[in-house]
Structure formats: structure tokens, C-alpha cells
Amino acid sequence: MSLDLAPIFYQGLVGINRATYILIAALGLTLIFGVVGVVNFAHGSFYMLGAYFTGTLLWLFGGNFWLSIIIAPFVIMAVGGLVERFLLRPLYRFPTEFQLLLTYALVLVFYDGVRIIWGTQYFTAEVPEGLNWSFGVPGGVMPFYNVFIMIICSLTVLSLYYILFKTSWGMKVRVTSMDRDMASAVGINVKRIYSSAFMLGIWLAAFSGSLIVPRTATSPGLGDSIIIESFAIVVVGGLGSLRGAILGSMIIGLFEAYGLFLIPGLELAFLYIPLLIILIVRPRGLFGKKYS
Amino acid sequence: MDNGQEEDGVREGLLNRKISRRKAVSSMAAAGAVIGVGVVAGAGGYLAASSAPRQAPSTLTQTVTSTGAAQTVTQTASAPTVKLKDPIKIGGQAIMSGPYGNYGNFMLNGAKMAVDEINASGGILGSKLELNWLDDKIDPNQGIKNARSLTDDWGADFLMGIDSSAVGVAVAGVLPELNRMLILSHAIYPTINEGLAYKKGWAVFEGCQNVYMDGGQAALIAKDMPIKVWGAIAVDYEWGWGVWDWFKYSLSKYRPDVQFLDPVWIPGTIITDHDPYDSALLAKNPEGVLCVNWSQGLATQIKQMTASGFFNKVPTSQFITPMGLAIDVLETLGKDYPEGIWASTRAWFQYPSSDLNKTYVKNYLSRYNHYPAYSSTTAYSDIYALKAAIEKAQSTDTDKVVAAMKGLSLYTPMGRVWVRPEDNQFMYDVPYGQITHDPAYPIPVITNWKMWPAELWTPWPPFGQVQWRP
Numbered sequence: 233m234s235l236d237l238a239p240i241f242y243q244g245l246v247g248i249n250r251a252t253y254i255l256i257a258a259l260g261l262t263l264i265f266g267v268v269g270v271v272n273f274a275h276g277s278f279y280m281l282g283a284y285f286t287g288t289l290l291w292l293f294g295g296n297f298w299l300s301i302i303i304a305p306f307v308i309m310a311v312g313g314l315v316e317r318f319l320l321r322p323l324y325r326f327p328t329e330f331q332l333l334l335t336y337a338l339v340l341v342f343y344d345g346v347r348i349i350w351g352t353q354y355f356t357a358e359v360p361e362g363l364n365w366s367f368g369v370p371g372g373v374m375p376f377y378n379v380f381i382m383i384i385c386s387l388t389v390l391s392l393y394y395i396l397f398k399t400s401w402g403m404k405v406r407v408t409s410m411d412r413d414m415a416s417a418v419g420i421n422v423k424r425i426y427s428s429a430f431m432l433g434i435w436l437a438a439f440s441g442s443l444i445v446p447r448t449a450t451s452p453g454l455g456d457s458i459i460i461e462s463f464a465i466v467v468v469g470g471l472g473s474l475r476g477a478i479l480g481s482m483i484i485g486l487f488e489a490y491g492l493f494l495i496p497g498l499e500l501a502f503l504y505i506p507l508l509i510i511l512i513v514r515p516r517g518l519f520g521k522k523y524s
Numbered sequence: 525m526d527n528g529q530e531e532d533g534v535r536e537g538l539l540n541r542k543i544s545r546r547k548a549v550s551s552m553a554a555a556g557a558v559i560g561v562g563v564v565a566g567a568g569g570y571l572a573a574s575s576a577p578r579q580a581p582s583t584l585t586q587t588v589t590s591t592g593a594a595q596t597v598t599q600t601a602s603a604p605t606v607k608l609k610d611p612i613k614i615g616g617q618a619i620m621s622g623p624y625g626n627y628g629n630f631m632l633n634g635a636k637m638a639v640d641e642i643n644a645s646g647g648i649l650g651s652k653l654e655l656n657w658l659d660d661k662i663d664p665n666q667g668i669k670n671a672r673s674l675t676d677d678w679g680a681d682f683l684m685g686i687d688s689s690a691v692g693v694a695v696a697g698v699l700p701e702l703n704r705m706l707i708l709s710h711a712i713y714p715t716i717n718e719g720l721a722y723k724k725g726w727a728v729f730e731g732c733q734n735v736y737m738d739g740g741q742a743a744l745i746a747k748d749m750p751i752k753v754w755g756a757i758a759v760d761y762e763w764g765w766g767v768w769d770w771f772k773y774s775l776s777k778y779r780p781d782v783q784f785l786d787p788v789w790i791p792g793t794i795i796t797d798h799d800p801y802d803s804a805l806l807a808k809n810p811e812g813v814l815c816v817n818w819s820q821g822l823a824t825q826i827k828q829m830t831a832s833g834f835f836n837k838v839p840t841s842q843f844i845t846p847m848g849l850a851i852d853v854l855e856t857l858g859k860d861y862p863e864g865i866w867a868s869t870r871a872w873f874q875y876p877s878s879d880l881n882k883t884y885v886k887n888y889l890s891r892y893n894h895y896p897a898y899s900s901t902t903a904y905s906d907i908y909a910l911k912a913a914i915e916k917a918q919s920t921d922t923d924k925v926v927a928a929m930k931g932l933s934l935y936t937p938m939g940r941v942w943v944r945p946e947d948n949q950f951m952y953d954v955p956y957g958q959i960t961h962d963p964a965y966p967i968p969v970i971t972n973w974k975m976w977p978a979e980l981w982t983p984w985p986p987f988g989q990v991q992w993r994p
Contacts (some may be wrong), residue, residue, distance in 0.1 A: 239803070239806075239807035242803055242807075243800070243803055243804065243807065246574070246800050246803050247800060249799065250797050250799065250800055252640070253796070253797055271702070299991075322848075325661060343621065344621065347621055347625055351626075352621075352625035352626035352629055353626050353852065353855045354626070354819075354820045354823060354855075356823065356827065356856055356857075358860070359831070364832060365834055366832070368833075371803075371807075372803055372806065372832065372833065373832050373833030373836065374832075375831040377831065380690040380797075395593065427944055433621055438751075442762075444796055447824075447828065447831075448796045448797075448820075448821035448824045448828075449799075449821075449824045449826070449856045450820075450825070451623040451624075451626075451794065451820040452621070452622055452623050452625060453622050453623025453624075453794045454623070454794060454796065456793060456794050457793065457794040457795060457796045458622070458796065460793075463980070488652075488800060489800040489804075491801050492788065492804040493800075493803075493804045493807060494803060496789065501731045509869065520647060523756050
């Protein structure tokens with residue numbers, strides 16, 4: 233009996249694709265923690281807001297996808313900036329639990345805000361012209377929109393690396409993430425770095441939410457769908473590590489896809505198996521910093 | 525009213541639709557023949573059901589009640605003879621927030637419309653209705669808190685609503701202590717009607733069709749397909765388990781040659797990427813697929829299945845989804861809904877083609893600018909059922925109304941509804957059909973209607989055909 237490798241290959245492709253969808257949002261989560269030190273429970277809510285605002289812009293711009301996915305993340309980034317300035321900043325001097333409580337409260341506020349502003353009805357959008365075709369691959373069919381997401385995700389990762397490692401702002405961010413007091417002592421405006429890093433993290437969440445609109449029915453619980461996986465990714469990869477987020481997303485995506493394939497019904501366990509192993513063997517994650 | 529006339533009335537929708545009487549009768553006859561030949565031992569309940577006529581309450585007279593927005597033909601007492609408490613308070617709850625918040629709002633829409641109509645036409649035996657509606661947040665503890673608050677603080681005489689079976693079971697558990705009855709307008713699972721109502725005698729009513737319709741009628745469609753290997757992709761909680769279990773049980777009786785693959789279970793949370801689940805199912809090479817998903821999850825899944833070429837491997841005509849006709853799914857997918865998919869729901873706005881239903885749909889459209897969702901229609905009908913029971917009991921006393929509700933028979937926009945006295949299950953017929961795009965409607969509708977009487981696909985007391993997973 234010969235083993236048909238095509239479905240195995242296809243499931244792997246689906247898993248990688250799944251990873252790229254979450255990775256952009258996870259990068260934002262890990263950036264915010266790495267620099268600002270905030271475990272942002274509301275990250276999924278900003279993802280959801282990105283999707284909802286994209287829907288509104290699609291309606292305003294007569295379905296112009298490109299304009300909508302460019303503008304929407306910046307609007308939500310501005311919302312993130314206000315949240316950081318007026319809600320989070322006063323809490324930096326308090327224990328971390330206060331920030332956790334605040335971001336959790338934001339989840340509830342955004343939930344109801346979305347319900348009040350947009351209602352409870354779902355919406356979706358058409359995949360834009362030029363991206364709405366599929367092609368055959370061994371074991372199945374690949375929508376080109378998924379390939380587009382992979383390309384966008386790769387470009388986002390490269391851009392983020394460039395910004396963090398090749399610009400003076402990136403250097404300041406890295407210095408601040410290593411030692412806040414020292415950064416302040418050498419003249420870096422830490423408050424501004426915190427604010428801008430938080431806003432960039434929110435932009436990534438909102439951008440990820442914008443990209444999902446043509447693929448899903450957008451509902452008020454959209455953020456719930458990625459927040460657990462995003463946290464799993466950053467825990468596996470190491471909180472605050474971009475390399476870790478990339479590797480973590482691939483591990484989580486592939487474990488989930490092959491878990492479904494091999495042991496249906498235990499796919500959720502498969503999602504948490506790498507998480508458990510990492511927490512036991514290497515609690516700081518694959519690329520995380522050592523905690524003192 | 526004799527039963528023959530009643531049955532004609534119930535079938536009226538069939539005759540006026542794209543399925544002829546001959547076809548309908550032959551379909552039912554064929555199904556009956558299959559049952560008669562192949563499933564005598566296992567489906568004793570079926571036989572009893574299909575041969576046992578529905579029982580109309582003998583103590584009632586049929587009256588035509590004209591209300592503000594609808595003409596409701598019900599079987600009620602002819603004239604008020606007692607003065608009831610005023611107002612009569614109905615306490616409702618459902619999911620009003622979060623990802624499934626639209627379902628609670630659907631239900632509330634239907635309930636409000638019924639209350640407004642009844643009040644505009646003079647109330648129930650002269651007493652007005654008052655509605656108070658809370659958010660249960662799909663949380664059993666919240667459901668219990670709401671039920672206590674509605675009863676103890678607000679003074680609700682009757683409880684209704686609820687989307688989740690877990691919340692339904694929890695609230696049903698405090699009914700004896702609250703001394704109230706509960707009509708579930710959406711929450712369904714046989715552990716409620718078979719377990720709580722039938723075995724324990726609790727005052728909980730299933731005011732919405734059950735997994736029996738979703739899985740049983742799907743099996744009646746599947747039995748005629750030349751498919752030997754059935755797969756499933758289903759949500760991993762009570763509803764998904766129940767529909768799959770009943771589908772397997774029912775189809776096995778008609779088609780012992782069919783093989784059932786292990787389902788791919790979808791977590792009960794919001795999933796934005798269904799591809800890993802869909803491809804895992806396709807890797808098993810099913811010839812036909814039962815898809816037990818709902819709401820935005822189903823809309824997302826069908827959208828992604830289309831993009832990923834799922835229906836190239838499993839044709840839409842071999843794909844059955846019991847909640848595919850839910851209004852939110854239809855509105856979300858719109859013209860992208862693939863034609864040919866077999867779909868149903870718990871109340872379909874095109875059935876029956878009675879004046880009562882037409883008026884209801886027209887009024888609902890005019891009031892809410894949407895076609896009615898099934899839970900709008902069940903909630904609307906449940907309040908009219910409650911009205912009929914109060915009128916029959918001439919009282920708002922819980923025990924008297926519960927007794928009056930059992931065996932009640934009335935016409936609603938869903939057609940004829942009969943409250944089965946043993947397990948308090950509302951029995952009514954719902955069609956399945958294949959998705960099509962009709963320019964006369966702004967949403968997808970169905971063609972090639974198939975419908976069998978509820979008695980045929982519903983198990984009967986003493987139950988036990990399937991051991992429902994707790």
C-alpha cells in the first residue's frame with residue numbers, strides 16, 4: 233500500500249498559511265510586551281476594531297479594498313495611541329496587575345462599543361479583483377488570497393526588522409527594551425518610545441484584522457479567535473522576541489493542522505502541546521530573555 | 525376540527541410551492557415504505573408517530589383572532605370569563621452581546637412584535653403583556669441569576685428565550701424553586717425535552733425544533749443520494765454531537781450500506797480559518813458531508829470552502845447543512861452562497877404559504893427591514909402559544925398554564941404547532957431545500973423543497989433510541 237503524500241503536504245501548507253494569518257498580530261503583541269512590558273489582553277480587540285473599521289471604509293469607499301486596508305490600521309493605531317497616553321501611561325508606575333486589569337477592561341469596553349456602533353450583525357467583503365482566484369497544489373486548491381497574505385506577512389516581517397535594526401528609532405526601542413533607566417539616562421525619551429512602540433504594535437493588530445475581512449464573517453467576537461493563539465505563539469517563541477514569534481507561529485500553525493489531520497478531536501490539545509513542552513523545558517520560550 | 529382538515533392545512537405550503545402534492549405524497553410514502561420495510565424494530569417510535577394522528581384539544585373551540593399586525597388562527601377559549609392579573613409579565617433572556625449577540629436580538633425582535641400585537645388587540649383575556657429582556661451572555665450562572673432576578677425582583681409570571689442548551693438546562697434546574705415555567709425559543713438538545721421534561725417532569729418547553737429536525741430530516745434527504753461514505757464537520761458541543769448522532773441513527777435505518785467517517789470537530793469558539801478543518805475532512809475522502817455549524821462560523825466556513833475548492837471534491841448537491849438557511853448566514857454570504865447546497869433552519873420565512881405567515885413576514889420586514897430569523901419566528905410563536913395556554917387555563921397560575929400548554933395545538937407563522945404533552949416538544953414541519961439565487965429576493969432562498977412531517981423524523985416516548993452525550 234503506497235502512502236499518499238499529497239494530503240500531508242497540503243495540510244502542511246494550510247498550517248503555514250494559518251501561521252501567517254496570526255503572525256502579524258502576534259508580532260504586535262510581542263513588540264508591545266518586549267518594549268513597553270504590557271501584556272496586552274486587548275490586542276485581539278484592536279484586531280477586531282481593524283476589521284470593523286475596514287468594513288466601514290469599504291462601505292464608504294465603494295468597496296475599495298486597498299484604500300481601506302491602508303487607512304483603517306492607522307485610524308486604530310491612533311486609538312491605540314490615545315489608550316496608551318491616557319489610560320496605560322498613568323499605570324506604568326503601578327504593579328503589572330493594574331495593566332492587566334486595564335487591558336481586560338478594554339476588551340469588555342470594545343466589545344460593547346462595537347455592538348453599539350456597528351450592531352451585532354456580521355459582515356464580510358469580497359476578495360478584491362486580481363486576488364480572487366485559486367490554483368491547484370498537490371493535495372488541494374490554494375486561494376491566491378492566501379498567497380497574498382503570505383507575501384504581505386513576509387514584507388511586514390522584513391519591514392519590522394529594518395525598522396528595529398536599521399533605523400535610529402529602532403535602536404532607541406531596543407535600548408529601551410533592554411534597560412529603561414539607562415535609556416532615559418542617555419537622553420532617550422522613554423515615554424515617546426513607549427507610546428510609539430505601543431502604537432506600532434496596535435497597527436500590526438489592526439492591519440492583521442483588516443486583511444482577514446475578505447476571508448471571514450466579521451463579528452464582535454473576532455478578537456477572541458486570535459488572542460489565545462497569539463499568546464501561545466509568543467509564549468512558545470519567547471515574550472518580546474520577533475524571531476521567536478515567527479518560529480512560534482510556524483510551530484503552532486503546523487501542530488494545529490497536523491493535529492487535526494492525525495488525531496481529529498484533539499487538535500486543541502495539539503495547540504497546547506508545544507506550549508506545555510516549552511513552559512516545562514524552557515519557560516522563557518525559544519528566544520525569550522532570561523528572567524531574574 | 526378533524527385531523528384530516530388539519531393535515532391539509534399544514535400541507536398547504538407544500539401544495540403552493542415548487543413541490544407538487546403528488547411529489548410530496550410520494551416522498552412521504554417512499555419514506556414510510558422504507559421505514560415499514562427496513563426499520564420496524566428500531567424505529568417503533570417512528571411507526572407510532574406516523575400512524576398516530578395529532579391530537580387536537582377537545583375542550584377548545586377554534587377562533588380567529590385578529591390582532592394589530594397579524595391574523596392568528598388559534599384554538600382558544602371563546603371569551604374571557606375571568607379577570608387575570610394585569611399586566612402579565614414575561615421575563616426573557618438570550619445572548620445579547622458578544623459574537624452571537626445577533627441571535628438574542630433576533631429573538632427579542634420576534635418577542636416584542638408578538639407582545640405589541642397582542643396588546644394592540646386587547647391583551648390576553650383583557651390583561652396586557654409586559655416584556656423584560658436580559659443578556660444571559662451564554663453563561664449558565666448568568667442565566668440562573670437572570671431567572672431569579674426576573675422572577676423575584678421584577679415579578680415575571682413566565683420565563684422564555686435562551687439560545688444555549690447549557691443555559692437552558694441551568695435555568696430549568698431552578699424552575700421548581702421559582703415556581704415558573706420556561707419556554708426555550710432557541711436552546712435545543714434532547715437532554716432537555718427527553719431528560720428534564722419527560723423523565724423529570726420539569727416545566728420546561730422546547731419552543732423550537734430540535735436536533736431531530738437537523739439530523740433526522742437530513743437523513744431522509746441523504747437516503748436518496750448514491751453516497752456510501754458520509755463525513756461530517758461539526759461543532760464540538762451538544763448540538764453538533766446530537767445532530768450527527770441522530771443523522772447516523774436515522775440514515776443507518778434507511779441505508780445500512782452507508783459508512784460513517786469520524787467527524788472533524790470544530791471548537792466552539794470563533795474560528796477565522798477553517799481551512800485546516802476542511803482539508804482534514806477532505807483527506808478522509810467523504811462522498812457526502814454533513815456540516816453542523818451555524819451563524820458567522822458557518823458563513824465563514826462556506827466562504828472558505830468555496831475559495832479552497834472544497835466543492836470540487838464534494839459537490840454542493842452532496843453537502844447538507846441544517847442551519848444553512850439561517851438569515852444571518854444568507855445575508856452574510858449573499859450571492860457568494862454556492863447553489864445546490866442542501867440547507868434548512870428551524871423556521872423558514874417562505875413556509876407555509878398561509879396568509880398568517882405572509883402577514884407576519886410582511887409586518888416583520890416592515891418593522892425591522894430584514895426577513896425574520898428563525899429565532900424571531902420561534903419567539904413570536906412561543907408567545908402566541910403562551911397566550912393560547914393562558915386563555916385555555918383561564919389563569920396565569922404556573923401549574924394550570926403548564927397543564928394547558930401540554931397538548932396545545934395552534935397555528936402560527938411556522939404552520940401548525942402541536943406541543944407534545946409527554947416531553948413538551950413543539951412539533952412543526954420545516955422544509956429543507958437546495959440553495960438558489962432568486963432575483964425576487966435580496967438573499968439566497970431554496971429550490972427543490974423536501975419536507976417530511978415532524979412525526980416522521982422525531983423520536984417518540986419512551987425515547988432511548990440514541991444515548992445523548994451529556
